[in-house]
Amino acid sequence: MGFCLEVAGDFACFTRPEMKVERVSYDVITPSAARAIFEAILWKPAISWQIDRIEVLQPIRWINLRRNELSSVIPMMNVTKAMKGGTMPHCSIEDDRQQRAGLFLRDVRYRLHGHFMMTNKAGTTDSEAKFAEMFRRRAQKGQCFNQPYLGCREFSCSFELIEEEPATPAINESRPLGWMLYDIDHSGREPTPLFFNAMMQNGVIEVPPRHSEEVRG
Secondary structure, three states: OOEEEEEEEEEEEEEEOOOOOOOOOOOOOOHHHHHHHHHHHHHOOOOOEEEEEEEEEEEEEEEEEEEEOOOOOOOOOHHHHHHHOOOOOOOOOOOOOEEEEEEEEEEEEEEEEEEEEEEEOOEEEEOOOHHHOOOOOOOOOOOOOOEEEEEEEEOOEEEEOOOOOOOOOOOOOEEEEEEEEEEEEEEOOOOOEEEEEEEEEOOEEOOOOOOOOOEEE
């Protein structure tokens, strides 16, 4: 069951994993980030989202920003102990602050095309029509489980369900975007990143199916 969302935001950062020190964004939204936006509106164990096409509606613009970030994370072991009644762990930005520069996108707008598939966790009362109606109703009302964002949670975005022929065309730009993060495969013992060779043709990136030969781990 396919749907189209138009999303927009002031800033975006779809971090390139090969950049270890400073954050540098891909040129456009990645399929995994686009999938997360659909899932923010509706996700159930019974369905799995697949991104089919990304349309870039605004020229690609960049901005350099320096941000305060927390330099440490809470160990999972401490969280597990807290869940069993132990001391609640904490981190303080005042004690563990670091500044990191980043090359981000600004003034972004995309049209995202995706569809969902039923998984083997679907129950006897689950159906495509049921979840399609749920997604349509929630997207039309602007409802979401968490605020959709563009790569980083502080870069929130607006979204709109597109049900008629859109008036805004994609940008008139064609070029290879190189190998881009497709998604993270969690089916094995360790999470594995998947990549695909992205090509933008007149502002449109066609996203291959997850299990096609074009997607490589």
